[in-house]
Amino acid sequence: MVYYLQTLPVLFIIGVTIRLTKSSFCHESEEVKLNCVGIFEIVHKCNAEFIQNAMTTADPFTLCTNDFSFRAYRITMKYYDRLFSTHDPKNESALCSDQYLNKNKMNVITSLIGNSKNLWTTANCDQCYNTLSSTSKNFTTSTEDFLNSLQLLTNCIDKVTNISFVCNKCETHYQTLNGIYERIKTSSNNKICFDLEDKMNKTRRDWSGVYKCCRDKRDSLTAFYSLATTIFIIAVSFYSVVYFVGSNYPERNVLDEREVAICRRSEIRDSAQPGQSSNMSSFDRNNLESQKKSTEQDNSDNEPLILSSPLNQALERLN
Numbered sequence: 001m002v003y004y005l006q007t008l009p010v011l012f013i014i015g016v017t018i019r020l021t022k023s024s025f026c027h028e029s030e031e032v033k034l035n036c037v038g039i040f041e042i043v044h045k046c047n048a049e050f051i052q053n054a055m056t057t058a059d060p061f062t063l064c065t066n067d068f069s070f071r072a073y074r075i076t077m078k079y080y081d082r083l084f085s086t087h088d089p090k091n092e093s094a095l096c097s098d099q100y101l102n103k104n105k106m107n108v109i110t111s112l113i114g115n116s117k118n119l120w121t122t123a124n125c126d127q128c129y130n131t132l133s134s135t136s137k138n139f140t141t142s143t144e145d146f147l148n149s150l151q152l153l154t155n156c157i158d159k160v161t162n163i164s165f166v167c168n169k170c171e172t173h174y175q176t177l178n179g180i181y182e183r184i185k186t187s188s189n190n191k192i193c194f195d196l197e198d199k200m201n202k203t204r205r206d207w208s209g210v211y212k213c214c215r216d217k218r219d220s221l222t223a224f225y226s227l228a229t230t231i232f233i234i235a236v237s238f239y240s241v242v243y244f245v246g247s248n249y250p251e252r253n254v255l256d257e258r259e260v261a262i263c264r265r266s267e268i269r270d271s272a273q274p275g276q277s278s279n280m281s282s283f284d285r286n287n288l289e290s291q292k293k294s295t296e297q298d299n300s301d302n303e304p305l306i307l308s309s310p311l312n313q314a315l316e317r318l319n
């Protein structure tokens with residue numbers, strides 16, 4: 001019992017410390033019906049935290065993805081908007097914004113909030129997230145992919161002991177990261193969340209400047225692409241030649257066969273005709289045959305010559 005009583009002051013001090021720490025940092029209020037003073041307190045605390053974070057996350061630029069600046073920014077804007085929708089309990093016809101904003105020509109609060117907003121939108125920070133106003137972090141899938149891929153590349157580079165092996169060992173990780181980045185760039189119309197843009201810029205600079213990967217790689221890549229193109233062109237030409245020739249030959253064969261068939265049929269008809277026309281006079285027949293012989297002699301060069309050669313004539317006479 002005495003022991004428990006002794007620990008009470010200690011617990012009290014811890015409790016007070018936690019409460020003080022919590023209230024001095026930017027956080028949302030659990031109270032549903034917050035008055036103007038409460039809302040304004042959150043706005044100025046969170047905006048101060050955001051600006052402080054912006055100073056420390058400027059280079060390397062991590063303003064958008066940093067936990068504290070993200071939360072501070074989203075809470076600032078959420079409660080700043082509430083100033084324009086919450087009524088002053090002392091004067092129901094007035095809004096909280098009437099009490100705090102535009103009191104004189106300096107418009108200090110509007111101007112400072114405007115600065116934060118400008119910083120956030122110029123950096124395209126919302127592009128990193130799925131929602132435009134939620135105060136809980138929800139990265140887009142492509143942001144997650146990019147950050148994971150960058151982590152893999154960083155791990156890979158950290159593991160390599162000799163810097164001259166980085167290009168070889170981590171090339172695939174680098175190309176994957178590059179691919180994801182280019183896809184984000186295209187799909188967002190070049191409005192890339194600046195955290196990613198800055199990370200990619202530094203990664204590319206290190207890749208060519210520190211690890212000296214790009215120059216040789218590009219040369220060999222160019223050689224590879226030109227070789228691949230040449231092979232591709234040759235293959236395409238070869239296959240198109242094979243295709244056209246291959247597709248023409250069977251057609252021509254079919255035609256040839258058809259022509260041959262037609263020719264044979266007409267030959268058969270021609271040779272059958274003299275026999276069929278039995279009422280043809282012998283004079284006509286002799287005439288026809290002599291005509292045929294003369295055309296044969298005119299048209300063909302070799303056979304009639306052989307037939308009319310002296311040797312053949314001698315042989316005929318012997319018969």
Ligand SMILES: *[C@@H]1O[C@H](CO)[C@@H](O)[C@H](O)[C@H]1NC(C)=O
Nearest residue numbers: 090091092093094095098099
């Ligand atoms: C209440 O607010 C309105 C609008 O800002 C203002 O015109 C009016 O004078 C205020 N009334 C009092 C009693 O402060």
Ligand SMILES: *[C@@H]1O[C@H](CO)[C@@H](O)[C@H](O)[C@H]1NC(C)=O
Nearest residue numbers: 130131134136137138139140
């Ligand atoms: C994050 O956003 C996606 C898409 O808008 C949604 O499906 C998911 O539930 C969200 N996750 C959280 C934790 O809010």
Ligand SMILES: *[C@@H]1O[C@H](CO)[C@@H](O)[C@H](O)[C@H]1NC(C)=O
Nearest residue numbers: 160161162163164165166168
């Ligand atoms: C790294 O590797 C290169 C090539 O094999 C070698 O010339 C160089 O001495 C190595 N450097 C270190 C620090 O081991």
Ligand SMILES: *[C@@H]1O[C@H](CO)[C@@H](O)[C@H](O)[C@H]1NC(C)=O
Nearest residue numbers: 194197198199200201202205
């Ligand atoms: C990328 O880095 C270079 C060198 O530091 C810098 O001059 C350039 O502005 C950077 N590009 C972007 C888009 O930040």
